[in-house]
Amino acid sequence: MHIPPYYKKKSVQRFLAGAFAGAVFSYFIFIYMHGSMYGELLAENRNLKSEVTELKNQNEALLEDNENLDEKSKEPIKVETIDISITNEEDLPDSLIIHDLEELIKEEITHIVGKDVSIISESDGLLKATIENKDFTVDDFTYQFTVDTLIIHHTVKLAVEAEIAE
Incomplete structure (x- = not known):
């Protein structure tokens, strides 16, 4: 082929x-x-x-x-500041007295600054009793406080009601 x-x-x-x-x-x-x-x-x-x-x-x-x-x-949370407010400021005679009373309460509980929040929250009843059982004197008047609100965190916030002690 x-x-x-x-x-x-x-x-x-x-x-x-x-x-x-x-x-x-x-x-x-x-x-x-x-x-x-x-x-x-x-x-x-x-x-x-x-x-x-x-x-x-x-x-x-x-x-x-x-x-x-x-x-x-x-790390435990620590208390850094204390904030105090008086709920019945209008019943008190002077705004300077309010400031003095707030400073006296802060001086009374200043030992809690720097402490663990867990320790302070366990002893919140003791903290309330410390404030309620102490008499604070400003300008020849003695004041007693009852704690309305207590909030414990970085800032301890207290709402207290003031009464003139007899």
Whole structure:
């Protein structure tokens, strides 16, 4: 069997030349498309890597902050200030007396500043009794107090009612 010599015809030669040129052209297009796609993937990969490292750093910082907060929460809360308010100020004769009475009460319970809130809250009855059983004297008048409200936290807040003792 013999293959006919079609390669000698001009139409077959043009077809083979066109097929070869098309193959070369399509190979270059394939290389270009593959390169641009690979370049985009590399850029996306770098962006994702940088985002992952940023998120890891953020996670480490948050975990460290959480550990610091855990350590702080394990530390006991201490009383920092005392805030006293007299509920019946209008019954008292002078605003200077109100200020003096508040200062006297603060002096009486100033020992609780710097103590743990848990200790103070356990002995809140003792704190109330300390204020209610003591007579405070200002300008030849003696005052007694009854504790209306006692809030114990960083700031101990007392709402007291003043009466003139007889």
